[in-house]
Amino acid sequence: MLTPNPPPTCVSSIIGTGSYMPEKILTNDDLSKFVETSDEWITSRTGIRERRIAADDQATSDLAAEAARRAMTAAGVQPEEIDLIVIATVTPDMLFPSTACFVQKKIGANNAVCFDISAACSGFLYALQIARHFLNAGTRTTALVIGAEKLSTLINWRDRNTCVLFGDGAGAVVIRAVEPGVAAPGRVLSTVMGSDGTLTDVLKVPGGGSACPITSDNIASRPNTIHMEGRETFKHAVTRMCQASEQALAAAGLTKADIDMVIPHQANARIISAIADRLGLPMEKTFMNLDKYGNTSAATIPVALDEAHRQGKIKRGDVVLLVAFGGGFTWASSVVRW
Ligand code: UT7
Secondary structure: OOOOOOOOOOEEEEEEEEEEOOOEEEEHHHHOOOOOOOHHHHHHHHOOOEEEEOOOOOOHHHHHHHHHHHHHHHHOOOHHHOOEEEEEOOOOOOOOOOHHHHHHHHHOOOOOEEEEEOOHHHHHHHHHHHHHHHHHOOOOOEEEEEEEEEHHHHOOOOOHHHHOOEOEEEEEEEEEEEOOOOOOOOEEEEEEEEEOHHHOOOEEOOOOOOOOOOOOOOHHHOOOOOEEOHHHHHHHHHHHHHHHHHHHHHHOOOOHHHOOEEEEOOOOHHHHHHHHHHHOOOHHHEOOOHHHHOEOHHHHHHHHHHHHHHOOOOOOOOEEEEEEEEOOOEEEEEEEEO
């Protein structure tokens, strides 16, 4: 649905959040029954205690559609008002059609333009920035931005280096174009993004695409699962997320002292505390829920944002810093005036 007379410029405001986490819980003790690990190792090295696993008959679009419904309810928006759906995922229902098109059908958002984007764990903030450009340009009015993953389908359950880290889930926001000067909560003040394609080998799912199709000859080596050099990823994650945070604050005309809450990508509690340390922030100003969900890639930030909002940890007027890092490598940060 195009606006009949697009205004020259608008600003984008988050007007509703929602999330959906599958019911099934897989604890660290459960994992230690089929891979050589322990609750003590996983908790002390990552902060993760349990994660959610989607049912066999739940696809990524099912998780995403439920998160979207909850965000639309929170925003008081009807499906036909949505004119753009952007989904960040590395676990699409199919290679095509896009998961966004499946969500469109499931929620009845018949007026939306729909597509997926691929930026791994930074995907939600990339999608937010893409949608924001449409809204700020005045060519769309109301967008659903979703991060949704069924990472359990990409896990090699025999690889203790990776299988303990990830989980399934979905988070969504509704963003709306608002004319400049109109007071609106949830205003996205800035977003910065970056990528470094020289490091594609460090974190990847090598098989299943055009470079390495799955065949009966290679399936035994599980190329269709997550491969990660953990220490290398850790190092870059801390550096890039700190840089991106500082750049997003500067772009918003703010400083570290203005931050009320950081909502970081939920990969590892030690990464998050290193970022808080470098930004000079107390841990109380850093939201964490990875103990319950593990790393849900593109879903971590919208799920955490939704929970922080519903738990009253962020209030109207607060400066909220969102920051992510993922495969590619990719990274991004947004500042929102809640
Ligand atoms: O979301 C995208 C971004 N992803 C990330 O940011 C993840 C970044 N990386 C990490 O979070 C951490 O590197 C990990 C949690 C993946 C690993 O923690 P680490 O402290 O870097 O451990 P490590 O890989 O250096 O391994 C230390 C030891 C090794 O044993 P040796 O060689 O010292 O004998 C591993 O084999 O821990 C062993 N190990 C385990 N032991 C028990 C690795 N995984 C496990 C496990 N249980 N699940």
